[in-house]
Amino acid sequence: MSLVELTDLRNCMVGIPGATGLSAEQRKRLTIAVELVASPSIIFMDEPTTGLDARAAAIVMRTVRKTVDTGRTVVCTIHQPSIEIFESFDELLLMKRGGQLIYSGSLGPLSSNMIKYFEAIPGVPKINEGQIQQRGC
Secondary structure, X not given: OOOOOOHHHOOOOOOOOOOOOOXXXXXXXXXXXXXXXXXXXXXXXXXXXXXXXXXXXXXXXXXXXXXXXXXXXXXXXXXXXXXXXXXXXXXXXXXXXOOEEEEEEEOOHHHHHHHHHHHOOOOOOOOOHHHHHHOOO
């Protein structure tokens, strides 16, 4: 319960979505907690942040990070993540329509490994310092 930050809600009813009980973000964290009971070495999460606002998505991703920090492998599918969520991942498998692999590997600090990979492709413009600073880096 503490890993998924639900200790304060341990005596609450799950309830009916949108009416009573846990919020959508709390339900997602509860789902992660239920999966962790079996102590799996790998966990697959299909779009764990979908339908959540930025604050709730950040809380869920913090839970995912804490799960990884316990030594488990977590595989997530994510569509259109914020930069904060994107950079919370260690590795990326990027595919285009049709399943063709575009990038696979470590992101590196501030996505530097991925940026170097794409900048090495002829015709891909380099990211200048101003663009990196605009990201808050």
